[in-house]
Amino acid sequence: MPIATINPATGELLKNFEPHSDAEIAAKLDLAQQAFEHYRQTSFSERSRWLDKAADILEQKKADLAKLMTLEMGKTYKSAIAEVEKCAWVCRYYAEHAAQFLADTYVETDATKSFVKYQPLGIILAVMPWNFPFWQVFRFAAPALMAGNVGLLKHASNVPQCALAIEEIIQKAGFPTGVFQTLLIPGAKVGDLMSDDRIKAATLTGSEPAGISLAVASAKQIKKTVLELGGSDPFIVLESADLQAAVAVATTARMLNNGQSCIAAKRFILQEAIADQFEKLLLEKYQALKVGDPMQPDTDIGPLATPDILQDLELQVQTCVKAGAKVLIGGQPLADRPGNFFPPTMITDLSPDSAIAKEEFFGPVALLFRVPDIDEAIKLANATPFGLGASAWTTNSQEQQRFIDEIEAGAVFINGMVKSDPRIPFGGIKRSGYGRELGIQGIHEFVNIKTVWVK
Ligand code: NDP
16 A cells, blocks of 8 residues: 555545655664663653643644544544544543552562562554544553653554654654654564564554554564454344434444444344334434535545445445345445445344354444344344444343443443543453553553562
8 A cells, every 4th residue: 555645535646655765764763762761761740741742732733633634534524623632632641640550559578668660661663543543643652652662653554644743743742852753664564673672562453464463573572562453343222221312322333433443333233122213213313414525514424544445345235235134225335426435324134143244344334133132132242253342222230230241342331332531441352452552551551560579
């Protein structure tokens, strides 16, 4: 994939970027290592000041930064504004709490004094996707930099201007030169990078093949990784649920970011008793959604990020139909315009046992399934290779407890939509990956948890 800005709403190539040469990559690595030697000595209060300043810059420049995101990957401008604001939040959150999260923790043992100390590791490589081009990076960078690490960003090739803008924000915030740098390189270069001794660990958000490739390269060097991969989150609605609330949230939970979110609700598992009504109400909501220019304030769904994502989605819908499913609305790319537009799509009557039912749909396509009771709901919810998030709707506290206990996922949200929040950990199990971002757990991923024992 070329490193370039291509407007997904028009297909127009706006700017091409030369990948960094081997010499440029080597120079950036040298600079990152030099930066680490002194950055690790800086105090939490200095780092907090810089991170708060980064939050200020994000807030001041949010209109321009949001425009850049919309231009490069097609999310609606209003959602891009919200994304920049959330990045400012994660910066302020770790600026305030990192010192406490990383304070020495004393433990009583047979020693005179024993405690746990948290020290930075060094250079951390972040391989990031295009779907939340700012948020994915800041939720890595805020804790990593507060912990005293330095970051190298390999961003997705279709969002190079976002990648460069993030580097500039962190530099302008006052962080020492070299503490956070962007590498304009293809994914194929990442394996070689991991064999450089100075890179101590890596985090990747993206597809399974990319995650496997990074994990294998890292394993060969015994380096830690955090992986945030795909998901096919269930959204379960039982008979006792507040149906109106569930339908309203179901629409957002599936359509957020034009449907391109790892934690989007992708499989709607409905108890028979309310299934007809839920389906009807959801269909009405989908019919009312406006697909169009992502810059316009009344647009709900913009284009998909790339022609490949569009083609993959179209093929998946065709595969559902071949497997006997019905398409209630949408189902085909919008041929009346340029760009990667795919309308809200709803699919029913798909056998949950078909291979396609177990895939991730990265776009505005909802799969609806019916189940007789909670036992079958939980069974179906767990019947995918993924385990990222789950949303379950019921007012019955015993049913709520069963979902909390029995759903196989990194997060369970009861009567709400799965979302990331700086204060609570985020991550998956099974083929959705491992490790956690955000919260106290997120900042502990890339530190040396050193045991100290003094007689
Ligand atoms: P990728 O996984 O290919 O891209 C994510 C990041 O990984 C990009 O920076 C990419 O770089 C990089 N990358 C790609 N291949 C490798 C590799 N072999 N080694 C190291 N890094 C690599 O995702 P796509 O954009 O191709 O999207 C495909 C699917 O992935 C989606 O349909 C969705 O299912 C899933 N996905 C999940 C996301 C999530 O939030 N969990 C986010 C995005 C995608 P480059 O752009 O240069 O190829």
